[in-house]
Amino acid sequence: IDQNEAALIESNEAVVVVNPQSNMNNAVGFAYWKGLLEKGISIALGNDGFGFNLAHDARSMVLLPHLLKRNVNVTSPDDLCQTFLHTNYELASRLFDVPLGKIREGYKADISILEYNSPTDIDHENFCQHFFFGMIDRLSVREVFVSGKHVLRNGSLATIDEKGIYEAARKISRRLWSRL
Numbered sequence: 001i002d003q004n005e006a007a008l009i010e011s012n013e014a015v016v017v018v019n020p021q022s023n024m025n026n027a028v029g030f031a032y033w034k035g036l037l038e039k040g041i042s043i044a045l046g047n048d049g050f051g052f053n054l055a056h057d058a059r060s061m062v063l064l065p066h067l068l069k070r071n072v073n074v075t076s077p078d079d080l081c082q083t084f085l086h087t088n089y090e091l092a093s094r095l096f097d098v099p100l101g102k103i104r105e106g107y108k109a110d111i112s113i114l115e116y117n118s119p120t121d122i123d124h125e126n127f128c129q130h131f132f133f134g135m136i137d138r139l140s141v142r143e144v145f146v147s148g149k150h151v152l153r154n155g156s157l158a159t160i161d162e163k164g165i166y167e168a169a170r171k172i173s174r175r176l177w178s179r180l
Contacts, residue, residue: 001036009041010039014041015041015043016043018030020060020064021051021056021057021060022049024060030064030065032069034075034079037082042087042091044083045058045061045083053139055136055139058084058136061075061083061084062077062132077131080128111144112143112144114135118130118134
């Protein structure tokens with residue numbers, strides 16, 4: 001986008017949602033999101049249905065600016081952490097009028113526990129690098145709690161009959177394909 005378009009987006013307090021993998025697939029370009037952030041434009045990481053793992057979009061969001069700007073220092077996992085782990089929650093809180101993004105009284109919190117055997121220590125300074133360059137390669141979600149309810153237990157859905165749903169989905173898909 002040009003300077004006038006950036007000013008228009010900012011003056012209207014609009015949010016730019018970047019869908020990196022879909023943009024690559026459709027060859028429609030890629031927004032230099034860090035530059036937009038520097039202009040005061042709110043950025044969120046999104047996925048419009050291309051794939052199902054937002055972590056892959058996150059990695060693409062870090063790496064694509066390196067190619068776009070021909071500079072490996074133009075973005076980092078720390079930059080994306082600010083967007084992915086903070087700004088997305090702030091924007092979602094504003095849009096849905098629900099406090100999100102913190103494990104604190106008064107906030108709605110969903111918690112996922114990942115299985116990750118780290119080759120080095122993890123701390124607050126290197127968490128983003130571990131997440132974007134280690135955890136997402138073999139993303140293994142073991143436990144999930146949604147609004148205090150345990151919905152994924154030891155990697156399996158705890159509240160629905162997953163096997164039955166897949167069996168029904170296969171039957172329905174066979175009928176659909178036979179009609180097509």
